[in-house]
Amino acid sequence: MNLFETQNTEFQRRHIGPNEKQLDEMLRTIGVASLDELVDRTVPSGIRMKEELNLPAAMSEAEYLQHIKEVSLKNKVYKNYIGQGYYDTITPSVILRNVFENPGWYTQYTPYQAEISQGRLESLLNFQTVVSDLTGLPLANASLLDEATAAAEAMTMFFNLLNKDQHHISRPKFFVDADVFPQTKDVVVTRAIPVGIEVVYGDYQTAQIDETYFGALVQYPNDKGSIEDYRQFIAAVHGVGAYVAMATDLLALTLLTPPGELGADVALGSAQRFGVPLGYGGPHAAFFATKDDFKRSIPGRIIGVSMDAQGNRALRMALQTREQHIKREKATSNICTAQALLANMAAFYAVYHGPDGLRNIAKRVALLTQTLANAMGERGYELLNDYFFDTIVVKVDDVTPFREKAERQQLNFRYYDNQLIGISLDETTTPSDLFDIINSFVNDVDPVAYELEHDEILDIIPTALTRTSEFLTHPVFNSHHSETLMMRYITQLQNKDISLVHSMIPLGSCTMKLNAASEMIPLSWTHWSKMHPFAPVEQVAGYSFIVKELSRYLCEITKFDACSLQPNSGAQGEYAGLLTIKAYHESRGESHRNVMLIPISAHGTNPASAVMCGMHVVVVKALENGYIDVDDLKAKAEQNAANLAGIMITYPSTYGVYEETVKEITEIVHQHGGQVYMDGANMNAQVGLTAPGLIGADVCHLNLHKTFAIPHGGGGPGMGPICVREHLAPFLPGHVVLNGGKEAKHAVSAAQYGSASILLISYAYIRMLGAEGVRMATEYAILNANYMLARLKEQFDILYTNHHGACAHEFIVDLRPFKKSAEIEAEDVAKRLMDYGFHAPTLSFPVAGTIMIEPTESEDKGELDRFCNAMLSIRREIALVEEGGLDKKDNPLKNAPHTMFMICSDEWQKPYSREMAAFPLSYVKANKFWPSVGRVNNTYGDRNLVCVCLPTEMYAEA
CATH class of the missing domain: 3.90.1150.10 (Aspartate Aminotransferase, domain 1)
Structure with missing residues (x-):
């Protein structure tokens, strides 16, 4: 190998731990002559890959960073006023450097071992306190995946509480106000249909809610930016014994009466604008708060205060018996991850700014919005609403000339239809930005400066909905406002936690591998971090390139034909994969196929995901050696042949062995009309040696936060894309944005590519290792x-x-x-x-x-x-x-x-x-x-x- 080839394989040597000398010593200890012999003794020959993966050649780290810089410049960074739940924000540098870019925070595992996780547990407790205080509800979880799935979780929680008898659903209806974000409606409908929920859209002011409804969802401020008083509506819903969820905005709640004080049962939303970059859709921490009555049913993790053996205060993940891995098919949610890293960023943002700082940021945004509204009114434009926080909607005859002019000035507005233009301001908006916005609504070609009158008195928030209650009174939110104090507080918490910076984390099934610095560095670059997920497609050529290339690589690695990058967790991937199978059966007139075979050894999320898809779980036994009991499988496949939807298997098995019978298993299921779903949790033992496509699977999800080097972030983010065979490709998740604004078939996440910014990490992993390197890693x-x-x-x-x-x-x-x-x-x-x-x-x-x-x-x-x-x-x-x-x-x-x-x-x-x-x-x-x-x-x-x-x-x- 010449010097230049050596340079291109340098990342392999950096990523893979043992060197040549260590390799020989280890092989001697195992008792084999070579690595090839070990692999032959481990992976059954009948499923081995015959040829090298068709992936690009390995790049050096320096080459890769140059390459990804060039790709990033294909993205056009416009000033975004699109809103719709995504807002530009300023990540304080002390948080950017010491949390977001710090392996001491992003390489930790989920805090199941509380004694060595006290730092992030305290930060997540701070996050819960921020959410609880701002929403006015006493119980908050430690984050969910995104706002849309949080809304779907609220709906499911209400449904399960009021429909105990699943065979007789007495309250099937869920009301969704017309002015809820479109991407949220998309995901809510996806989750509703399989379990028999009937979603009813309408105007909350005229809705006729009766005893057939179990709940309702409203947005505050709503999709058009309007601040609505929902008190009477909430009282009416409660009057028929149903519940109300309110999607809301944490920054707005520093000025608005909190949902809890209005009577809402759940408040949910995204904490993204608390210092978390846009990143073309994620990862961002969703929040979810509720009344104490729901503590046994609330989805996601809750951090609770306890004590240690010496009687000292200690934190832990509370009420774990609610979780899907324990309750399995009786679980009410399949959520197995959170957005811990992003929740921690949002918590630190609140700690750094404190209550006064947050209120001032919100006030600045609102005053600028009010100034813009007045300026538009002076120029003869009619606005849709009287009361708003950060969003105005302008009525025009035809949006086309306004859009053309805005885009010439590199501004993105939101175009609801041909006559309504939405403009959402945020923390990064300055008074001078208002001139550019107004220029898009005047007839001259060149920008013109105006005098704008700033009124210090806010009159765009109704008196009846102005916040009077205090929030964030705890000393932690009133003590760390200098950078010195903040840096020390972050470090003090970090020092309480074991992460990969200390030692190996040998967690079976969780694959805590190196998250290389070169994979991580580009995430905070402007051309990746500042992209709005709903920006016009011609502005996001860099992201489009990554989506296309990474999808191609993952299809090659799995030996499948199509890929969806939308699911933003492993459990979400399971759910999306099962929905794809369900849609396939329905397309063939076989909607009765609803039985899912699941081995006793499966991950707890498997049965929970199947039930969420409206499937009936039949458990398959295991043999003494941990293998699936093929005779039991045969009997159950035959017994349920008429209604068999498929099987969920993990390969290698959850017991850590490659079952030689795997092809027989997949054939049995196919013979009886079922599809084979492979859980990708153990894909780190497949890449380059075998593949889901070679063992006979039809669909698999991939945990990018395991096999493909995305860090675990102390309990999230994760990504769970799915790859499928050609016959399932038409049934992959859709999205309202990809679908031209129309309701899509089973969107599973709020953004069309889930947590798009962290796809860069897996792309980097594959590009720097190359075909040979990813196989060597296995x-x-x-x-x-x-x-x-x-x-x-x-x-x-x-x-x-x-x-x-x-x-x-x-x-x-x-x-x-x-x-x-x-x-x-x-x-x-x-x-x-x-x-x-x-x-x-x-x-x-x-x-x-x-x-x-x-x-x-x-x-x-x-x-x-x-x-x-x-x-x-x-x-x-x-x-x-x-x-x-x-x-x-x-x-x-x-x-x-x-x-x-x-x-x-x-x-x-x-x-x-x-x-x-x-x-x-x-x-x-x-x-x-x-x-x-x-x-x-x-x-x-x-x-x-x-x-x-x-x-x-x-x-x-x-």
Whole structure:
């Protein structure tokens, strides 16, 4: 290989952990002669790819950054006044650099292990407090995917509460006001149809709501920018025993009477304008707040206040028994992720500006809007509404000349139809911008300057809807307004959390791989970050290029024919894939096909997604070795042949093995008229070696936040595109924007390409690795897992390997025997790993009492050894308990994790040394991570649910 070829493969060497020397040592430990031999022993020959992937050659990092800069310049950055739920904003530099561009914040995992997640848990609690305070509702979650899906979640929650008997739906109707954002209507209808909800559109002022309705949705301010008083309407809906959801705007709520005070049951919307870039549609954090009555039904995660084993305040994810992975087909939502990184940005934005700062930003926007409205009135234009916050709608005879002039000045307005022009202002609008806007409505060709009178008194918000209640009174929102204090606060929280900057995160099924800096850097460039999702298509050629190319690469990798990039989470991808199958059956006059076979080992989101699509779940058994029970599958496929919609499988299986019977499984389902859905959670063990198309699947979703290097962000963002065979392509998700403003068939996200800006990361991953590199990543993921298995198998029972004793890219360690021998549980091992500086592997999934380890290809042998040494050291500690050398109730595992406060206290009355507690191996001394709290009491937090910042004096009392 010459020097120039070496340069082009440099990213492979940066991304893949083990070097040549380490590779040889690892192969010797496993007991194979080569990487090819290991792959042959692992991946069944019958499903192997015969040729190299047809992907572009690898680029160096420098070449890629030059290339992506050139592509970005194809996007035209106009000044956007489109609104419609998306607004330009100013991300404070201290947040941009220290959160958005900081791997200490974007590489963390979901905070299931609370003791090493206290920083982001506090920030998410701040987010919930912002939402609760501004909406006037006591219970908020830690974010949802986007505004449209949040509205659909509210509808579903109301529907399930008032229609307990699913066989007899007594209240099928859901009212949607005509002036709700079109993209929200699109997604609401998608979610309504499969479960038998009848969506009724109308004007809230004349709507006749009776006992056949279970709920209603209104927008505040509405789609035309108007501020409406919904009090009477809400009272009427409540009068028939139904509920009301209000889509709203957090910035507007600093000036408007909050939804909770108007009587709404749910308030929802997007927190995007709190410092989160437009990014052509996402990722952005949706918010969702509700009354306390709904706490067992609210979708998404809730961060709650609890206490640790020493009685100190500690935070955790509360009420987890509501979640889909526990409730499976009985779940009311399939949401398995949030937008944690973006919720954290929005929370920090509120912390940095504080209540006065937010109010001032809102006031500036409103005063500029009022000034513009007055100027338009003086020039003889009629406006649609009397009361508004940031949006005016101007009536004209024909929008064409106005649009042409606006676009000559590089301005984007919103064109509702041929006679209505919407103009939405935002935080970035300046007084001088108003001159350009007004110039689009006067007849001269060249811009002309005007004198504009600024009135300091706001009269565009009605007195009856002017906010009088206080918000964000907690000290956290009134203490960090200088950059020094803000930088320190962000860092103080960051230091409480383990992320990939500290050590490997070996979570099975979650693929916590390197999120390379060169993949991430372009995200904050203006030509990517400032694009509005509904900008005219001719202005977004850069994004169009990325969408087209990435779709092509993903089709090649999956060996499928078409792709939709719209789903903005894995669960959303499942849902979109199942809707595609459902639509296909309906097109053939087989709408009765509604039975979905799901193996017992499947992810909890699988059955939840199937039920959301109106399907009936039939569970398929597993064999002792974890494989799908083919005989049981055959019997159930035959039994349900007339109504079989399909099967959902994960490959390699959730147990970490490539089932040799997979083609037989897919053939059985096809023989009985079903389609095969493959869950892409374990795609990191397929790329370049096999493919969903080769195993007989018809559709799969891809977790771009696993296999294709998008970071987990502390619990989101994610992306879950779906790829399909040709016969399913006509049934992929549509969108109101892609459909020329008409209602689309099953849109699943608010924006047409979901969280479009982070597609750049996966595009970068593929371009810099190239065909050879993406295959090598898979091979090294298999290598790393099998190396760890080889090191641990003498001391631990390993579940579910193939007939060669090999695993795929992950494996399951059985910890159940220790419960009997030493009263040590899987959770004790998970918490003890924190003392060694590691995040635990996946706990008790897919088998209770086990841990599932996935190292990814990004970790080198040194890090794998450190983790294995930690596990072997823990095994020795368990042996001491078994032999009586350590007390069964009072030992390092039961008391883990050990905080600095515990170790440094004057008294130490444990029957083991402080050194054993805190520095059990020599490497820990060199790089000690201190958990900030002891073991968190889950039960206490659920029994005493608190999910907003408590007044400071309550902490003092505690």
